[in-house]
Ligand SMILES: [Fe+2]
């Protein structure tokens with residue numbers, strides 16, 4: 001367990017790659033049915049839980065501090081994230097093969113994609129301009145911790161303890177990712193602290 005090797009990937013590249021994974025998973029859900037659709041939807045919820053929580057704990061606070069007019073920008077993003085959470089709570093109660101699911105899922109997809117685009121254009125690019133490369137890379141490592149504590153893919157058959165932690169309703173996933181993320185990142189010089 002040596003010191004993590006620097007990959008040189010900054011937090012913006014990392015999160016933009018996750019946006020691409022999110023888009024792919026939306027397409028997989030849309031193109032599946034039955035158990036495959038349910039499984040893809042579970043993977044999507046896990047990835048969204050990890051991704052949005054990492055943004056809320058690490059990226060948005062940094063943007064508030066470092067980006068001109070950061071509060072206005074971040075408040076708009078948080079409204080969008082909350083809207084997505086409401087739709088997810090509704091989706092969790094629906095049968096994935098019902099027309100009601102598809103209708104709400106289309107709304108979620110549209111909202112999440114608009115949100116991701118707004119982050120990339122208005123928030124990430126300005127954060128990249130405002131911070132030093134070393135800071136951006138350190139933030140990426142903090143965000144990456146969320147992936148480690150909350151695997152985004154289920155392990156068929158042998159669910160690990162950490163995978164089980166991120167099962168259940170989306171709201172519970174968020175709480176658990178947040179606890180894991182803030183606990184661990186607190187040990188690492190409290191990078192997201194105010
Ligand atoms: Fe977000």
Ligand SMILES: [Fe+2]
Nearest residue numbers: 015055116119
């Ligand atoms: Fe995002």
